[in-house]
Amino acid sequence: MRKTYHRPAGIVHGPDAGQVIKEGRGALLGGLPAMAYTLVEVVKREGAAITRRFEPFRDGLVPAIRWPDDRPLVMGIVNVTPDSFSDGGRNAEAARGIANGLQLAKEGADILDVGGESTRPGSDGVAEDEELRRVIPVIAGLAQAGLRVSVDTRKARVMREALKAGAQIVNDVAALTYEPAAMEAMAEAECPVILMHAQGDPKTMQLSPSYEDVALDVFDWLEARIAACEAAGIARHRIIADPGIGFGKSFRHNLDVLNRFTLYHGLGVPLLMGLSRKGFIGALTGEKVAGNRVHGSVGGAVWSALNGAHILRVHDVKGTVEALAVALAAANPDGSGL
Numbered sequence: 109m110r111k112t113y114h115r116p117a118g119i120v121h122g123p124d125a126g127q128v129i130k131e132g133r134g135a136l137l138g139g140l141p142a143m144a145y146t147l148v149e150v151v152k153r154e155g156a157a158i159t160r161r162f163e164p165f166r167d168g169l170v171p172a173i174r175w176p177d178d179r180p181l182v183m184g185i186v187n188v189t190p191d192s193f194s195d196g197g198r199n200a201e202a203a204r205g206i207a208n209g210l211q212l213a214k215e216g217a218d219i220l221d222v223g224g225e226s227t228r229p230g231s232d233g234v235a236e237d238e239e240l241r242r243v244i245p246v247i248a249g250l251a252q253a254g255l256r257v258s259v260d261t262r263k264a265r266v267m268r269e270a271l272k273a274g275a276q277i278v279n280d281v282a283a284l285t286y287e288p289a290a291m292e293a294m295a296e297a298e299c300p301v302i303l304m305h306a307q308g309d310p311k312t313m314q315l316s317p318s319y320e321d322v323a324l325d326v327f328d329w330l331e332a333r334i335a336a337c338e339a340a341g342i343a344r345h346r347i348i349a350d351p352g353i354g355f356g357k358s359f360r361h362n363l364d365v366l367n368r369f370t371l372y373h374g375l376g377v378p379l380l381m382g383l384s385r386k387g388f389i390g391a392l393t394g395e396k397v398a399g400n401r402v403h404g405s406v407g408g409a410v411w412s413a414l415n416g417a418h419i420l421r422v423h424d425v426k427g428t429v430e431a432l433a434v435a436l437a438a439a440n441p442d443g444s445g446l
């Protein structure tokens with residue numbers, strides 16, 4: 109089977125973006141203000157044979173999408189997993205999660221991603237009841253404070269209960285494949301859902317990840333998941349896609365996905381990038397302690413933003429927000445939309 113992909117390239121920012129669009133030489137990238145692409149890499153794949161060439165931008169090659177915000181949103185990570193250093197019980201655990209979320213909101217997080225199941229490489233799942241006991245009080249507390257909350261879960265019942273408790277977005281690292289009920293739960297809901305790519309499950313995914321072409325294979329997989337969701341009754345405008353850095357990907361796979369990130373604009377939905385503190389950041393910087401990978405992570409977030417990511421999932425909200433303030437102001441000095 110022969111398939112053609114169009115990867116936006118030749119990105120220009122700010123006043124340049126307005127100018128190239130006016131001249132008919134470019135189009136808005138991902139509906140973000142003041143970012144335009146002027147080239148497309150046309151990638152043709154037939155079996156194992158792949159050819160690539162650049163062409164000037166043409167209308168209609170890459171779907172246009174609407175993004176209501178004038179910048180990428182920052183999603184702050186709120187982990188509600190047991191802390192081996194403190195054992196003050198359930199209430200203390202919830203209070204810690206809520207305090208953590210409030211602090212991230214103060215630092216400028218637009219969304220708080222609350223998760224109670226570790227999906228790090230090699231980790232075991234957590235029982236549904238335990239996951240609910242962890243996340244629901246934290247979601248309720250943050251939602252009651254007027255904050256926008258996403259729930260990081262693969263399970264249908266956790267999705268439903270989280271939405272009842274005030275969550276407004278579902279973030280699923282299994283892209284609604286963990287159980288059929290997850291797809292049904294989201295078809296009945298009306299909120300946005302983040303579909304993340306993974307190869308294999310968290311327990312075994314890093315053992316021997318393998319792709320023909322990682323960037324294209326991830327594209328095909330996300331495209332198929334978006335189609336499956338639409339067929340199940342989840343409107344396209346509710347879907348956000350994420351290539352899933354670190355989920356069944358080698359160091360080189362992660363770099364290739366980042367390098368070709370603009371390919372995913374071809375999916376026609378907003379894009380999320382999550383690379384905060386992950387192993388490949390440590391591999392690039394030499395920092396072995398995940399909690400000390402802030403500067404490398406911020407660098408990756410800025411790269412993602414300048415390539416049109418719509419949402420950045422990060423631990424270090426303050427650093428990310430400050431770095432974006434500088435990078436986005438340099439890209440677009442008068443802050444104008446187009």
Ligand code: 8Y4
Nearest residue numbers: 227228260304350352353382385386398
């Ligand atoms: C150190 C720090 C080592 C963090 C590993 C990790 C994503 C996600 C995760 C992502 C979306 C993680 C829940 C893995 N990553 N959701 N969740 N996208 N949408 N690992 O990339 O942070 S958990």
